[in-house]
Amino acid sequence: MKQLNYDVLIIGGGFAGSTAAWHLANKGLKILLIDSKPWSRIGDKPCGDAVSKEHFDNLGMPYPENEQLEQKIEGIKLYSPDMSTEWTVRGEGFEINAPAYTQRILREAQNRGVEVMDMTTAMKPILDNDFVKGAIIFDRRKEEQIEVRSTVVIEATGYSRSFRSKLPQNVPVAEDMDERDADIAYREVAYTKEEIEEPSYLKIFINQTTSPGGYWWYFPKGKDKVNIGLGIQGGMGYPSIYTFYEKYWRDYGSDVDRNRMIVKGGALVPTRRPLDTLVWNGIIVIGDSGYTANPVHGGGKGSAMISGFCAARSTLNAFEKRDFSSQSLWETNLCYNERYGAKQASLELFRRFLQRLSDDDISYGMRRKVIKEEDLLEASTTGDLQLSVADKAMRVLSGLGKPSLLFKLKNVAQYMKDIKDLYRNYPRNPAKLDAWRADVKQLVSEFDKVISK
Ligand SMILES: Cc1cc2nc3c(=O)[nH]c(=O)nc-3n(C[C@H](O)[C@H](O)[C@H](O)COP(=O)(O)OP(=O)(O)OC[C@H]3O[C@@H](n4cnc5c(N)ncnc54)[C@H](O)[C@@H]3O)c2cc1C
Structure with missing residues (x-):
């Protein structure tokens, strides 16, 4: 079998993998990024395609422009189940053309020395003395297997987790998840029959009947094109996502012209706290594969970028130290949890609570402002639901039923x-991971008991 040697092998060129490549490029390392898809389809996956501007600012990543940018966003309008309350939460963002943006980032990384092989799949890990040392890959163009030896593997295979799931079960990054901690989501992109009134506002509709445990969205991509879809909680035995879509799409997108559909498709997104550790000896897991999406709204592109950035930073430091052990790569966890993971853990609990509420409770809460728009914004930005908010709500509303x-x-x-x-x-x-993990598990199980009473 042909053998190639690299410092870093990145598996997967979505938002997570391409960001890692972009931040690692031109730093004196020999890097290979592979993706199973042909180049023209890299970055193309079912998604709402909305990303907050702050992620690009925080990570020094270029804004999407030209064909990569479909709509500048000024905020989100959130609708209660009974449609009687509309909240507007302001915040800048982009409705992107994800393949165009991802391919631009990859091209920039490539121009600065990263090698990219499309149509190439990582088949299995190479393990050596309790270290990941590369992968056996399959190049579909040449129909050949190659042994790629690398000092660090960055695993960015998305929800499929197709590489890390082949590691032995006792390796901490092989951790699996409960299906209920994921959303099944489906979306269509189509032209509209009329001009969209306010294309710079994303619309989100919460309704436990039409999207149990999730929500519907209507995200304009310009004046006459929209990305419309829904997510529902996984593992609950609900009917198929398509049943919900066919039954209810008119309620949220009566102006959609399905005869002029551009693309449709569904996928899963993790809605939990990140993997307890994103690293092990010689390997870093990032993006959806590391469960980095936001547990409440399922947005995962921004946090995939954060994890890619953290992976790049700790890889560079590991090469400085010439130490690629779990201990050395650990700083990925510290970087990610500080920037996003802690908030995710907090929002996982909030998500578990929200999924138990009835439509009546949600409509009531929004109408009476039990939590206000600003509190929601604060909770979604920082993961803090202010106790003062809950206190105030207790005083004002305990008499109201x-x-x-x-x-x-x-x-x-x-x-x-x-x-x-x-x-x-x-x-x-x-x-110290095992002791910490036991504390987290205990807290989550206590929380579940409290909210199920
Ligand atoms: C319907 C839907 C709507 C969503 N809406 C939004 C939204 O509006 N905003 C938002 O921010 N997020 C949204 N998300 C979540 C978002 O799409 C993901 O969190 C994000 O794209 C994850 O990026 P990633 O790079 O981790 O994974 P992916 O984008 O899935 O990339 C993984 C890549 O790895 C490649 N790959 C996999 N296995 C291998 C292998 N063995 N060898 C080689 N290559 C491999 C794949 O081909 C793929 O290109 C949505 C998700 C869904 C399902």
Whole structure:
């Protein structure tokens, strides 16, 4: 078998892998990025395609432009299940053409020395003395297997987790997940029959009947094109996502011309806290494969970029130290949890709570402003649901007929704070991971008991 040697092998060229490549390029390392898809389809996956501007700013990544940018976004309008309340949450972002943007980032990385092989799949890991040392890959163009030896592997295979799942089960990054901690999502992109009134606002519709445990979205891609879809909670035995789509799409997109459809498709997205550790000896896991998406809204492109950035940073440091052990790559966890993971853990609890609410509870809560737009924005930005909010809600509303809901909300806010504190004290080295993980598991299971009462 042909053998190739690299410093870094990146598996997967989506938002996570391409960002890692972009940040590693031109730093004196020999890097190969592979993706199973042909070049023209890299970055093409079912997605709402909305990404907040702050991610690009925070990571020094270029904004999407020209054909990569379909619509500048000024904010989100959120609708209650009974449609009687509309909240506007302001915030800049982009509705992107994901393949065009991803391919631009890859091209830039390529121009700065990263080698890219499309139509090439990582088949299995190479393990040596408890270290990942590369992968056996298959090049579909040449129909040949190649043994790629690399010092670090960055695994960015998306929800498929197709590489890390082939590691032995006792390797911490092989951790599997509960299907209920994922959303099944489906979307169509089509032209509209009329001009969209406010294309710079994304619309989100919460409704437990038409999208149980998830929501519907209507994201304009310019004046006459829209990305419309829904997510529902996985593992619950609900009917297929297409059944929901066919039954309810007119409620949210009556102007959509399905005869002029551009693309359609579904996929899964993780809605939980990140992998307990994103690293092991010689390997870093990033993006959806590391469960980095936002548990409440399922947006995962921005956080995939954060994880790619953190992976690149700790890889460069590992090469400085010439140490590629779990201990040396550990800083990926610290970087990611500080920037996003702690908030994700807190939002996982919030998501578990929200999924148990009835349409009545949600409509009531939004109408009465039990939580206000600003609090929601704060919770979604930082993962903090202010206790003062819950306190105030308790005082104002306990006389209005929903005391148990409000009591729960107060508890939810406290648990969200507690889990964030645990993440702030994320272990500084792998030896302490098991004890920390046990604390997190206990907190989550206690929380589940409290909200199910
Ligand atoms: C319907 C839907 C709507 C969504 N809406 C939004 C949204 O509006 N905004 C947002 O931010 N996020 C959204 N998300 C989530 C977002 O799409 C993901 O979080 C994000 O794209 C993850 O990026 P990634 O790079 O980790 O994975 P992916 O984009 O899935 O990339 C993984 C890549 O790895 C390649 N690959 C896999 N296995 C191998 C292998 N063995 N060898 C070689 N290559 C391999 C694949 O071909 C693929 O190109 C949505 C998700 C869904 C399903």
